[in-house]
Amino acid sequence: MTRQVALHSMRIDPDEIVQVGPLRVTSVARTVIDLARSVPFEQAVVVGDHALHSGKTTRDELLAELARAEGRPGNPAARRVVAFLDGRSESVGESRSRVALRAAHFPDPTLQARITTATGKIVARVDFLFPEFGVIGEFDGLVKYRGSLVGDRPPEDVVIAEKAREDALRALGWLVVRWTWRDLNSPHNWLAHLTRAAEIGRRTDQSGGWHVRTDPPYSSQRL
Numbered sequence: 044m045t046r047q048v049a050l051h052s053m054r055i056d057p058d059e060i061v062q063v064g065p066l067r068v069t070s071v072a073r074t075v076i077d078l079a080r081s082v083p084f085e086q087a088v089v090v091g092d093h094a095l096h097s098g099k100t101t102r103d104e105l106l107a108e109l110a111r112a113e114g115r116p117g118n119p120a121a122r123r124v125v126a127f128l129d130g131r132s133e134s135v136g137e138s139r140s141r142v143a144l145r146a147a148h149f150p151d152p153t154l155q156a157r158i159t160t161a162t163g164k165i166v167a168r169v170d171f172l173f174p175e176f177g178v179i180g181e182f183d184g185l186v187k188y189r190g191s192l193v194g195d196r197p198p199e200d201v202v203i204a205e206k207a208r209e210d211a212l213r214a215l216g217w218l219v220v221r222w223t224w225r226d227l228n229s230p231h232n233w234l235a236h237l238t239r240a241a242e243i244g245r246r247t248d249q250s251g252g253w254h255v256r257t258d259p260p261y262s263s264q265r266l
Contacts, residue, residue, distance in 0.1 A: 053115065059072075059108075070100075071094050071099040071104075072094075072100040072104040072107070072108045073108055075087075075091045075094050075108070076105060076108040076109060078090050078091075079121035080115065080120060080121045084120070084123070084124060084127075084142065088142055089135050089139065091105070091124055091125065092137075093132075093135075093138070095128055095129070096130040096131070096132060096133060102125070105125050105128070109122060127142075127145070129141070129154060131155045134182070136227060137154075137170055137171075137182050139227050140171065140180070140182050140222070140227065143227065143230045144171075144180075144234075147234045150175065152180060153171070153172040153173075153174065154171065154172075155169070155170070156168070156169055156174075157169075158179075158212060158215065160215070166208075166211050169181060173244075176218075176244035176245060178218045178220065178240045179212060179217050179218065179220070180219075180221075180237060181219060181222075182221075182222060183222065183223050216247070218240040218243060220233065220236050222236075
């Protein structure tokens, strides 16, 4: 071990090795579990959420690797990570947001819920939904506003469309709270805003003309 390299030695079974180009590497499931045993919770969740979301592994495969890792250092931490993973997280920012929400003792939000009107018209798909509070949370990574990613649409049109979408949600009675990358590095303020929105939502009639459609968490199915 040096200041630049930390060496970890652990048995690797043949079926845990895959070929990537000229390199022989550990499988995605084995890699996720090894990281979950050895790196901080947030970092492990980011990797694991992406592995599930991208279809590189499944929850069943992760559970099988956990069983193999029984008795190895860090296995209890890895179990906590796997229990928390959700492939519906679509970005690093959303995964980090989930970790911050859990640390702040918020109830687990519904991910990627579709908000519809009473007639079934889809209004929006939202990052985080707290139906018990009538609150929507949106992680704004700002990617959607970059000129290289919006095609022929001027960025200002994207901003206007996003505002119209949010106005439509508020018109249905939802409270919307947004946060950005900078907020994730210092989450106190946006979590405080979310707390205030939840308090307002508790005092508000939530029987508006909207409905929610949700997808189940990814488990043994690949995307």
